[in-house]
Amino acid sequence: MGSLYWQIDDVWPTVSWSSVDYFGNWKAAHYGVKKAFDPVLISPDVKDSTLIITVVNDKLKELSGTLFLDIFTLDGLRVFSTDSSVSIQSNSAISVYTESTGELLCGQNENNVYICTYLVTGDSTLTENIFYFVDPKYLKLKTPKFSTSIKKYQNEWIVSLTASTLAKDVYLSFDTLIGKWTDNYFDLRSGVEKTVIFTPEIKIKTPKPKLNIISLADINE
Numbered sequence: 001m002g003s004l005y006w007q008i009d010d011v012w013p014t015v016s017w018s019s020v021d022y023f024g025n026w027k028a029a030h031y032g033v034k035k036a037f038d039p040v041l042i043s044p045d046v047k048d049s050t051l052i053i054t055v056v057n058d059k060l061k062e063l064s065g066t067l068f069l070d071i072f073t074l075d076g077l078r079v080f081s082t083d084s085s086v087s088i089q090s091n092s093a094i095s096v097y098t099e100s101t102g103e104l105l106c107g108q109n110e111n112n113v114y115i116c117t118y119l120v121t122g123d124s125t126l127t128e129n130i131f132y133f134v135d136p137k138y139l140k141l142k143t144p145k146f147s148t149s150i151k152k153y154q155n156e157w158i159v160s161l162t163a164s165t166l167a168k169d170v171y172l173s174f175d176t177l178i179g180k181w182t183d184n185y186f187d188l189r190s191g192v193e194k195t196v197i198f199t200p201e202i203k204i205k206t207p208k209p210k211l212n213i214i215s216l217a218d219i220n221e
Contacts, residue, residue, distance in 0.1 A: 005033065025178075028169070028185040042067075042117045043093075044131040046101060053097040053117060057088040064088075065121035067096055071104055073113055074140060074166040076190030079106045086119070101133065111138045114166065116189065130187045141168060141217040144188075150208055157198040159211065163188045168216040174198065174209040188215075 008030075010022045019030035040063065041056040057063050064087045071080035086096045105113065110133035118128035132139065144163040151158045159172065167188040172181060179200040188194050 003037075023178075026180070026184070028171075031183065031185050038127060040119065040127045042119060042127055042129040044115055044117060044129060046133065049101050051097070051099050051101055051104060051115070052095055054093055054095050055086060055088050055119065056093040057090060060090050062087065062089050063119075063121065063126070065119050065126065068118050068120065069097065070116045071106070071108075071113055072116060072166075072189070073108060074142065074190075076165065079108055079113065080104050105133075109140075110134050112140050130189070136168060136216060139168065139216075141166065141215075143217045144190075144215060146213050148211060148213070150211060152208070155200060155203050157200075157209070158195065159198060160193055160195045161188070161213070162193050163190060163215075165190050170194075171214045172196065172198075173212045175212065176209050177201075177204075 007018050009020050010016055010018045013022045019027050019033060021027060039058040043054045043056060045052050045054070053067070053069070055063075055067070064085070066083050067086045068083045069081070070078055072078050084097060088094055088096075101110075104115075113133065115131040115133075116128065117131070119126045142165045144165045144167040146164075146167070147162045149160040157174070157177075161170075163170075169185050170188050171185055177198070177200050179198055182197045183194075184196070186194065
């Protein structure tokens with residue numbers, strides 16, 4: 001068992017299918033691949049108007065926990081919620097939940113809701129996933145308002161942010177700094193705080209840099 005990740009870099013500055021540019025900056029695809037290679041994954045899918053949730057366990061030991069499933073409107077209103085106990089053998093993938101999409105939507109339009117699933121063992125969340133019933137271009141996204149906090153610890157910047165409504169594909173950058181983020185191009189649920197860490201490429205003494213935030217709603221305007 002294994003996988004080969006190909007086309008990781010560019011041969012010169014250009015627009016291409018690579019996931020890392022000439023300067024070593026991660027593109028959106030590279031963050032997506034990083035998440036896809038996590039040892040434990042939740043994989044929702046809809047087939048013939050039925051939601052099927054599969055849990056992938058690439059670890060060498062069995063996992064047991066509770067799978068939580070919530071459906072929210074893009075504004076953050078919960079319209080459906082359920083949970084169930086699951087057990088997944090090592091090196092395996094099993095379907096742990098199926099349900100008709102008609103029952104799940106509770107009268108909501110598919111372009112105005114999303115599914116949030118997460119797997120909990122003890123006090124730890126092993127993995128989570130946000131799933132949409134339609135392609136991103138069909139979502140009825142509103143431009144979110146962000147609340148942010150930026151703190152410096154040694155040579156790292158710790159950024160925490162929340163959004164007033166669902167913020168899809170949030171991209172963070174600093175005006176004057178080049179470096180690596182622990183996460184980027186992520187989906188941020190309404191009212192849920194997200195904390196990421198930025199490590200500059202070189203150690204520099206600088207006042208608090210300007211944080212730029214862009215999401216899919218800004219691009220679609």
